[in-house]
Amino acid sequence: MEVLQLLVSGLANGCVYGLIALGFVLIYKATEAVNFAQGDFMMLGAFVTLGLTNAEYMHLPFWIAAPLAIGIMAVLGYLLDFFVLRHLFGQSQTAVVILTIALGFVIRFVAGVIWGHEPQTLESPLALGDVSMGGVVLGMADVAVIVVTVLMTFALYQFFQRTKLGLAMQAASQNQMAAYYMGIPVKRVQGLIWGLSGAVAAVAGILFASKGAIDPNAGLLGIKAFAAAVIGGFGSLPGALAGGLIVGVIEPFAARFLAAGYSQIAPYALLLAVLIFRPHGLFSQVRVKKV
Amino acid sequence: MAETVLEINNLESFYGPIMAIRGVSLKVEKGQIVTVLGANGAGKSTLLKTISGIMDPEKGKITFNGTEIQGREPHRVVQDGIVHVPEGREVFPLLTVEENLNLGAYTRNDKAEIEKDRQLVFEYFPILAERRNQEAGTLSGGQQQMLAIGRGLMLRPKIMLLDEPSLGLSPLLVQEIFGILKRLNTEESVTMMLVEQNARIALDTAHFGYVMEIGRIVMEGSAERLMASEDIQSFYLGHQEESQRGERRWKRKKTWR
Numbered sequence: 001m002e003v004l005q006l007l008v009s010g011l012a013n014g015c016v017y018g019l020i021a022l023g024f025v026l027i028y029k030a031t032e033a034v035n036f037a038q039g040d041f042m043m044l045g046a047f048v049t050l051g052l053t054n055a056e057y058m059h060l061p062f063w064i065a066a067p068l069a070i071g072i073m074a075v076l077g078y079l080l081d082f083f084v085l086r087h088l089f090g091q092s093q094t095a096v097v098i099l100t101i102a103l104g105f106v107i108r109f110v111a112g113v114i115w116g117h118e119p120q121t122l123e124s125p126l127a128l129g130d131v132s133m134g135g136v137v138l139g140m141a142d143v144a145v146i147v148v149t150v151l152m153t154f155a156l157y158q159f160f161q162r163t164k165l166g167l168a169m170q171a172a173s174q175n176q177m178a179a180y181y182m183g184i185p186v187k188r189v190q191g192l193i194w195g196l197s198g199a200v201a202a203v204a205g206i207l208f209a210s211k212g213a214i215d216p217n218a219g220l221l222g223i224k225a226f227a228a229a230v231i232g233g234f235g236s237l238p239g240a241l242a243g244g245l246i247v248g249v250i251e252p253f254a255a256r257f258l259a260a261g262y263s264q265i266a267p268y269a270l271l272l273a274v275l276i277f278r279p280h281g282l283f284s285q286v287r288v289k290k291v
Numbered sequence: 292m293a294e295t296v297l298e299i300n301n302l303e304s305f306y307g308p309i310m311a312i313r314g315v316s317l318k319v320e321k322g323q324i325v326t327v328l329g330a331n332g333a334g335k336s337t338l339l340k341t342i343s344g345i346m347d348p349e350k351g352k353i354t355f356n357g358t359e360i361q362g363r364e365p366h367r368v369v370q371d372g373i374v375h376v377p378e379g380r381e382v383f384p385l386l387t388v389e390e391n392l393n394l395g396a397y398t399r400n401d402k403a404e405i406e407k408d409r410q411l412v413f414e415y416f417p418i419l420a421e422r423r424n425q426e427a428g429t430l431s432g433g434q435q436q437m438l439a440i441g442r443g444l445m446l447r448p449k450i451m452l453l454d455e456p457s458l459g460l461s462p463l464l465v466q467e468i469f470g471i472l473k474r475l476n477t478e479e480s481v482t483m484m485l486v487e488q489n490a491r492i493a494l495d496t497a498h499f500g501y502v503m504e505i506g507r508i509v510m511e512g513s514a515e516r517l518m519a520s521e522d523i524q525s526f527y528l529g530h531q532e533e534s535q536r537g538e539r540r541w542k543r544k545k546t547w548r
Contacts, residue, residue, distance in 0.1 A: 164397070171383050171394050178381040180345055183369025183398040183446070 001136045006252040012142035012211060014248020015149035016042075019204035020225035021232065021240035022156075023197035029173035029235055030193040033085070033096040037104035038201060039222015040111075045073045045202030046209040046218070047111050050122045062125055070202040077198025081191040104219060111216040119213035126210035145207045152203055153241060160237075169193055227271045233281025242283055246270070293320040296450050296482050297342070297373075302351035302361075304334075304341045311337040313506035314351070319450065319484050324476050326485040326493040326514070328527060329503035335486040336378055338503070339452045342484075343375035344368040356449065370398050372449035378458060380435040382442070384428030388419050391427050391438055395445030405445070411479070412441040415471055433464040440468070444475070450482045457489045465489065469496045490527035494518045502527075 023038045035041075051057045053065035060068070080103075088095055121127075126148070128140030160166040172179040172189045179186050208214065224247055232243025247267040255263035274282060297319040304312040311334040319325045329335045340346045342353055344365040353361040355371060363371075374395075383391050392412060396405045413420035416437045422430065427438055436456055443451055456472070457465045469492050475481045487493035494500055500517045502510040510517070517523050 167386070167390060167394060168397060170386060170390075174383045174385055175381055177345070178377065178383060179394075180365040181343065181369070181375045181377055181381070182394045182442070183366045184394070185364070185366045 001134070002256075005136055005138065006256055007249065008138055008142050008146070010249035010252040011245060012139070012145040012248070013251065014228075014245035015145050016204050016208045016211075016244070017221070017225045017228045017248050018241040018244025019149060019152070019200055019207070020222055021229035021244045022237060023201045023204070024226060024229045025232075025234060025237055025240040026193055026197040026200070028229075029237075030169065030190050031085070033093065034100070034226075035197070036097060036100040036222070036226075037107060037219075038197070039225060040104040040107040040219035041073065041077070041198055041201035042205040042208060042222065043214065043216060043219035044076075044107050044111055044205070045069055045198075046122065046205030046214045047115050047216070048072055048202070049206050050120060050209060050214070051115060054120070054123050062123070066206055069206070070199045073202035073205075074195040074199040077201075078191045078195035080198075081194035085194070086187060086191070104222075108216045108219060115216070117216055119215040121213050122206070122209035124206065124210040126207070139211070141211045145211060148203070148207060149241075152200075156200075156237075165189075165192070169196075224267055227267050231271055231274045231282060233284030236281065236283045239281055239283030243281070246282075293322070295319070296321050296356060297484065298352075298354040299338075299342070300352040300354070302338070302341060302353065303349045304337055304346055305349055306334075306337050306346075310349075311506055312341065312348075315503070315506070315508055317501050317508060317511070319482060320499075321482055322476070322480045323499060324472070324483045324485055324497040326487055326497035326500045327503050328487055328490045328493060328500060328517075328523075330488065332505075333503045334506040335503055336454055339375060339454050339484070339486055342368075342452060343373060345375075366398070369446065372446065373452065374443040374446045374448035374450075375452045376439050376443040376454065376456065378454035380432070380439045382427040382430075382435050382438050385426055387424050388427055388430070388438055389423040391442050392419070392445050395442035398446065404447070408445055408447055412444050415444075415475065416441050433460050433468070436460060436464075436468060437471075440472070444481070448481070450484060453483060453485045455487060456485070457487060457492060465492055472496060490523065494523075 020038055020042050023041065024034060027033060027035045049065055049069040052060045052069055053062045084099070085096065088099065126141055126144040128144060131138050131140055160170055168179070168184045168189050169192070171182065172184055172186050176186055208218065225244060228243035228247040229240045230243070231246060232239030232241070247270070250266045250270060251263055254266035258266070295318050299315060299317050302312055302315045303310065315338060317325070317327070327335050327338065337346060341348050344363045344367065347362045351361065352359055355373065360368060360371060383394065392409055396408070399405055418434055419438060419441055422434070427435065430438060440456065453472070456468055460468065472483065473496050476483060485493055485497060494514045494517055497514045500512065500514050501508050502517070502523070510520070510522070512520070
């Protein structure tokens with residue numbers, strides 16, 4: 001029974017990692033750049049929601065504040081691409097990496113200045129408290145997080161499979177040159193992908209903040225999400241989610257069954273193992289091009 | 292006089308620091324297949340990329356159906372009805388054959404007509420209908436080339452730019468694909484501009500041809516005339532006609548040098 005408890009809380013954490021990892025992979029596939037500020041996007045999304053809905057700030061109803069925050073983060077992602085990243089076109093990858101790392105710092109400090117550096121709690125209807133059933137204590141927030149992530153994944157899947165824009169996004173990330181030849185406005189599509197990953201980060205942030213307190217340094221768990229993305233196979237969307245879940249589940253189990261201290265390194269030990277034995281990740285979609 | 296679809300005047304284009312096209316002028320008339328022959332690095336691909344807007348020209352004009360289109364964004368050029376079937380296929384490897392075809396019609400919104408064109412593509416390339424739900428990356432090279440051509444047809448293009456469709460294919464497949472191109476031209480009157488290294492098959496298929504060397508057009512004429520020309524025969528078709536003195540091929544000079 002204890003196993004179930006660990007599994008649920010692990011999966012819930014894993015969902016948040018998975019969603020952040022999804023943001024990494026979305027941007028990486030489309031633009032071949034890694035957005036190291038993805039974790040901070042998540043934190044910012046959480047704080048924007050908190051700023052809109054908490055009693056001491058704007059006190060909007062949660063169901064208005066959450067979509068609004070997701071929208072704001074999507075617009076922010078798009079504008080970031082439009083005003084900054086598009087102009088780095090043709091620069092080395094390093095430039096983009098440094099830029100996004102710096103951006104993470106900026107977001108952290110701006111959030112600190114606006115909302116303070118103390119941990120705060122989001123007044124979220126998903127924070128449902130604990131339910132105890134026959135010796136098992138389940139955090140209902142954890143269950144809610146899992147449910148929302150499943151719904152979100154399903155919606156994203158439908159979007160990519162069924163809509164023209166989703167198909168164009170896939171095309172632009174699989175073969176940018178060919179996407180140009182098809183008449184897809186690749187740059188605009190890439191901007192929209194930045195917007196989409198901003199929105200996904202906001203959802204991750206809302207879920208994360210529903211499970212506990214949040215402070216401007218929360219974005220640093222983006223590093224774990226990055227590890228998750230690599231474990232899953234950078235470049236595969238299902239892989240990113242799976243990687244997130246694996247990292248999320250390993251943590252509580254390692255904390256419970258291994259000696260103290262090992263739980264912290266468990267995800268990274270797995271990362272090393274994956275990089276050695278399956279360097280393309282567990283769920284990679286690598287295909288050699290035929291000539 | 293036939294109607295001119297595409298006219299290029301004094302085009303100059305750089306590939307990085309290299310001047311890849313040095314003042315090219317040519318014409319494609321409606322319903323024709325025009326081929327541009329040339330060796331590696333002659334600037335053929337750059338020429339097509341400049342037409343489709345992937346690269347911007349330094350100088351010169353590209354006129355398409357009476358309007359100048361040089362330097363336009365690639366997706367605008369596609370909207371005008373110019374489709375580029377790139378060198379090396381460049382399909383979307385993880386999407387299915389059907390999704391690849393749908394992307395060919397990305398700029399169109401007329402559902403019923405798109406469906407008709409899909410049927411047309413399947414008619415010409417039955418193998419694609421058979422494999423419609425298979426990922427494009429799992430197709431063989433020849434099938435991928437067929438998919439790239441079919442995807443181009445899905446635009447219902449006013450002109451199709453084909454970059455070396457014979458690349459990396461077996462002679463038999465080359466025959467088959469060029470046969471289909473010829474049929475598309477006669478039956479569906481698709482205008483084509485065909486860039487090739489394989490001069491024999493290109494001249495067999497085309498109506499008119501240009502020969503390009505180091506960024507310049509050095510020769511032009513009807514396909515029959517080019518085929519009969521001694522220079523083309525010895526330098527592009529590989530005929531070995533020894534003269535009386537046993538003159539060696541590599542010692543001969545081309546007439547345009």
